[in-house]
Amino acid sequence: MAIVHNPLIIPILHFIKQQRAAVTEHELLTALQQQGEFDGLQVAGLGATAASNDLALFRRHFLIMNALYQLQQQLLADGLHLQISPLCIQLAPLAASHGSSLADVLESPALAEYYGDLSNLADTDEGDVQQLLTGFWQRYLAEDKQVEAYQQLGLPVDASWQEVKLAYRRLAKQYHPDHGGDHEQFIALRSAFEVLAQVLN
Structure with missing residues (x-):
């Protein structure tokens, strides 16, 4: 589906320019709702409201991200960089280290491509949104x-597999029940080791 003019571009740009610090996507969404920007909004034949709250929220999120990525591309020509993430939306002068092309400033080209294609909005139904939510929570809980x-192993979250193995061996020796250690602590250590083994090994 071709890019259609997103009517949220102007109100989003106006809101972002008024901010002295980064804003979250939630803050932006709330501001747009308070301004009535979603009332009767139609983009690509879809409104920002839907039969369920989850689908309506997904559509609003999608339209915001679509507008942000279009703005990011437009603002680049003005020497401005629009940082886009759910927890940090911020407009700043383009740093020399960023380069001057869209490819240089995109943190996630795959996301820009996804949100730039309005057929992804049109093709997403209630079942798809529920799958996205389920997948998010599974990843969140796994992380x-x-x-x-x-x-549990007393390590930083960026520890290597080798560091995990060494810490586990040291602590397992200390807490092993056969050596007078705490049985529950040993089980907790083993569980922690198994969780990290699935990810790192």
Whole structure:
């Protein structure tokens, strides 16, 4: 589907230019809702409202991201860089280290391509949104388990597989029940080791 003019571009640009610091996507979404920007909004034949709250929220999110990536490309010509992430949306002068092409400033070209194609919005239904949400929570919980596993082994989250093995061996020797150690602590260490083994090994 060809890029269609997204009516959120102007209100988003206006809002971002008024901010002295980075904003989150949630703050931007809330501001646009308060301004009534989603009321009766139609892009590519789809409104920003839907039968379910999850689908409506997905459509609003998609339209915001579509507008942000279009803005990022447009602002590049003015020597400005629009940083885009759910937790940090910020307009800043283009640093020399960024380069001067869109490819140089894109943090995630795959996301820019996805949100730039409005057929992805049109083709996403309630079932797809539920799958996205389920996948997000599964990844979130898996990452949470990994962080806990690193903590259990007393390691930073960027520790290598070799560091994990060494820490596990040292702590397992200390807490092994056969050597007078704590059985529950030993089980917790083994569980942490297994979680990280699935990811790093």
